[in-house]
Amino acid sequence: MQPSFRAVVLPAALLLVLPAAVPGDDPPLRGFTTAGAKIEREWETKFRAVPEPARMREAMRRLSLRPHHVGSPYDKDNAEWLRAQYASYGFDATIERYDVLFPxxxxxxxxxxxxxxxxxxxxxxxxxxxxxxxxxxxxxxxxxxxxxxxxxxxxxxxxxxxxxxxxxxxxxxxxxxxxxxxxxxxxxxxxxxxxxxxxxxxxxxxxxxxxxxxxxxxxxxxxxxxxxxxxxxxxxxxxxxxxxxxxxxxxxxxxxxxxxxxxxxxxxxxxxxxxxxxxxxxxxxxxxxxxxxxxxxxxxxxxxxxxxxxxxxxxxxxxxxxxxWSLKPLYDVIAKLPGSTFPNEWVIRGNHHDGWVNGAEDPISGQVAEMEEARALGELVKQGWKPKRTIIYAAWDGEEPALLGSTEWVEQHQEELRQKGVFYLNTDSNGRGMFGVEGSHSLERFANEVARDIIDPETNASVAARQRASRVVDGNKEARTRSDLRIGALGSGSDFTPFLQHAGVPTLNVGFGGEDDGGIYHSIYDSFYWYTHFSDTSFVYGRALAQAAGTMMMRVADADVLPEEFGNLSETARGYIGELKVLRDSTARAIEELNRELSEGAFALVNDPRRPTMAPKGSAPAPVLNFAPLDNASIALDTAAARFEKAYGSLPAGAPSAASLAQVNTLIRQSDQVLLLPDGLPRRPWYRHSLYAPGYYTGYGVKTMPGVREAIEQKDWKLAEAEIGRIAAALLRESDLVTRAAALLEQATSAKPIP
Ligand SMILES: [Zn+2]
Structure with a gap:
């Protein structure tokens, strides 16, 4: 499957006025003390110099040489080859097998x-x-x-x-x-x-x-x-x-x-x-x-x-x-680099390796970037770099049929993920053009910071600057003024779903797209020939993806305090609440209008036997919904987020010890877990996130605050009222967690710096 990063292509003239990214002109790095930031930036710079387009091209040729769907000989061959590659980079690499129904x-x-x-x-x-x-x-x-x-x-x-x-x-x-x-x-x-x-x-x-x-x-x-x-x-x-x-x-x-x-x-x-x-x-x-x-x-x-x-x-x-209808084997490749300080905290990266046929674009274009990242991290380890947290690189099998490999792995390791999951970063097919980011809004600022550090191969501006210019051209006024570019919410369509929507691990999904249109999706023509003639033909966007995703992995793995920020999350949630109010009102108006037309006999003529058109059915008027619990929870989250950010801002000066920050980090990594609904969503309890789910009637397309939104769409007003209460409770759990993290951070940063 593939992410839907289809942005408008930027006119070349506008690109000339973009500011070039200036290395060395570094703002403070979110999550790091001043001293820590300097060291981190040095390692990241070394990291970004390693990935090579020529290696990605060769790996794509190898992995897409034969059809490699679930259960095929070459799917297993690829998994074994990938395991050996990740092991050769210095990772502890294994294959986890599952047996699944795949017709x-x-x-x-x-x-x-x-x-x-x-x-x-x-x-x-x-x-x-x-x-x-x-x-x-x-x-x-x-x-x-x-x-x-x-x-x-x-x-x-x-x-x-x-x-x-x-x-x-x-x-x-x-x-x-x-x-x-x-x-x-x-x-x-x-x-x-x-x-x-x-x-x-x-x-x-x-x-x-x-x-x-x-x-x-x-x-x-x-x-x-x-x-x-x-x-x-x-x-x-x-x-x-x-x-x-x-x-x-x-x-x-x-x-x-x-x-x-x-x-x-x-x-x-x-x-x-x-x-x-x-x-x-x-x-x-x-x-x-x-x-x-x-x-x-x-x-x-x-x-x-x-x-x-x-x-x-x-x-x-x-x-x-x-x-x-027989069971077929799945081969997930799981490669680990142990963390030096917090080995029980997991920073996880994934892209699938199975395709419908040869799958050069979907998924190998993402998989080869992931491999180059892992190789580059291995190079840094040889030079003395030690990630503080454990890094896990996964190549999932069986994504195409039903997110099989990632879902079975998450279900199998559910309890461990609850204890150890810090971050999941997903990619799938990669193309060329604009950098797209979707995911947990507590990571919106973090994603923006990283995007400012990655150079777009076509324009030499940062991928963030190009993204911003593209949105301005699109007529998005806010893109001129808001310091962070908004990231999208995640529906489904790739392996991020079990991590975010079932296990509550903070998640991002990234990739390049917009200049790579084609029509080979899930056909025998998704091949090395097609990709190297019509998509990222020189693999420079493959390199940019490896640089962006690897930088994210390093920064989360090494952070003194995890980089979550809650003001943007709170603002986004408030926006969703506003949308729900508008949806309730427009639905109520549509019902009123139709009922009025029916009572006025507007459809009296439609029962003409020569043209058997059926009249639509009326429904009961929409009741007023009480949104106050959501509004109140949103205010509480705003207050908590502001207090947290103030304490966070004093981090560079405070230089507290890692031990004093461990509790803060334990809370922060649970910030999506507390947003999970204890009984899951109506009709589909496997999906637990209160803010993000694929639509019951749209599939990949996201429904935000899905419990309430879909209840209104279905005109189930009683359910809508109940779901308002459940989402409000989730937002209150979040604001409580953020308040506790802020208090601990205040304590830690006001203590004397460790010399
Ligand atoms: Zn895919």
Whole structure:
């Protein structure tokens, strides 16, 4: 999977006026005493000189040479090679194995049976330009993992992106998908939402295709002439219901080790309940062209040279899918550098190593940066550097099917993570362009500080300066004045999810993107050839990523006081509360409006039998919600954050001993843990974070303060009221923790400096 760092590209003219980063002009380093900061900066400068683009290129060639999905011979080969590489850098490297349910296809049939006949090809042809595209014997066929087995013949209905709002449009046009096979285009949501919503509406099968308007010739020249999706290219991918829980569907909450208690497959609620398959636009076109019925609304029409219609009609489709449901092995590579002062505090870095096929971009572009970081840290150790905290570099297996490797590891080491987890830093696919950061808002200032120290290879400005200029060009007024650039909140779509949203480890996800558009995602064309022709072709952004991520790792591992800051967190939470109030009011107004129209008979004419359009249903008026508990908790957190920051500011002068700061650090590293909800989110207790979760109906897309936000969206006002109380309690726990940390810091910094 890949992060969505898709920023607007900055005009070259503006880049000329960016201030160049000035080495040596160092502001105080957050988390360090004056003396400590000087030493830290010296080591970091040495570190950033080590990563080499040529090594990343060679490692990508090696790791993407053959298909390496879960259970394949080359997946295991890569894991063993990675373990040996990390060991050669001086890490204590091991492989942790888990056995998980990962279905692979046995039978795939898709045909149009009336009014004409057409059999879908379901194959991506090899290209002579791309040397790894012809490894058919080792490639996973095009399919959606965790689709149900099935053999269905039914009328076809076009459902646009297949999100809940699209079904409202269908309903207004008098079209039901009950007993039908739906065809949805990719986009508008995470793919797994499409079959989930289709099933909820009574469909018996689902097809997902890549429309060329969004993903193909409508976006640009197609592969191999250009980077975009060719007509036979297919986006594989998982449809496991990960917004309910990710990881092995048979072992929720526990590591899938040998002998672990496993659910029966029929009781695993995250497995999709209908057959679903992804197809190319070449295979989709004859199916869509056979549809009759009403014209699709203009916003539903794609880039194919056909008239887009909704169906149903004479078009009937036969879909037959069968899978091998055996357990497959996972190989997580775990490499440790022991901490010299706090060996029981873990600073963790991860990127997955499995791909859908050759996976040069996703995930190897991130994995090769991670390797160069680890190699560089090993070089520093040889020169005498000792990280204070234990550093763990992980190469996860099985991310593509369901965040399998990271989730099983987090579930297996849950108790240890609660005691020892300090920071988790994730990357996945890397491209070129803007530096993107998402994660815990208590780390927003820290992320900004590091971004000022990393040079953008194209502009020679810092990546922070480039990011700021890009936002100003975008019309973001705040970017001119706010000293910290805002970081995004995390939904899902990569291995950060179990760390942040299940275990409460403070987390960031970083990467470069915006100038690397293409259409090879999850296809056989995500290859070394594609990457080295169309993305970060000289690996200079790979080096910048290694420099940024490695600097973050060193700075957290060595900090006297962990770098969290709570003013930005508090401000962000206040912003979310404001959004919830607006959402409640706009939802209430929409209900009022519709009820008024219904009472005035505005839909009286729609029950015309010649045009069977159904009238929408009214609902009860929205009650007033009491947001006071959230407002009060937010004020408390503001006060605590200000007191903490004041005490933190006296750190450089105070120079307290490490021992006196240990208690402060113990509190700070729990700052996301106390934001976890004891019983988790409604309907999906695996997700525990009160501020961040993937949307139940958006998939990867984040819902902030999800308990309240989704209750309002579902018009479940009683639940919304209860969730306000639970999030307010979490914010109060946070403000209590920050207050206690501030008091300890005041004590520590007012004590006499240790000579
Ligand atoms: Zn990925």
């Amino acid at each position: 692979t296809p046995i039978t795939r049939v898709l045909e149009l049976v009336s009014p004409t006949r057409f059999t879908a090809k379901l194959e991506e042809p090899a290209l002579k330009e791309d040397p790894t595209s012809d490894q058919k014997n080792e490639q996973l066929p095009t399919y959606n993992a965790y689709s149900a087995d099935g053999d269905v013949t039914a009328p076809l209905v076009y459902v646009n992106y297949g999100i809940p709002a699209d079904y409202e449009t269908l309903e207004r046009n008098g079209i039901s998908v009950k007993g039908a096979i739906v065809i949805a285009r990719y986009g508008g949501s995470w793919r797994g939402i499409k079959p989930k919503v289709a099933y909820e509406h009574g469909a018996v099968g689902a097809l997902i295709y890549s429309d060329p308007r969004d993903d193909g010739f409508g976006a640009g020249e197609t592969y191999p002439a250009g980077p975009f999706r060719p007509k036979d290219g297919v986006q594989r991918g998982s449809v496991l219901d990960m917004p309910t829980y990710p990881g092995d569907p048979l072992t929720p909450d526990i590591g899938a080790v040998p002998g672990a208690k496993r659910l029966d497959r029929k009781d695993a609620i995250t497995i999709m309940k209908l057959p679903v398959m992804p197809i190319s636009y070449a295979d989709a076109q004859p199916l869509l062209a056979a549809l009759t019925g009403p014209l699709a609304p203009s916003s539903w029409r794609g880039g194919l040279p056909i008239t887009y219609r909704l169906g149903p009609g004479a078009a009937r489709v036969h879909l037959k899918l069968a899978f091998d």
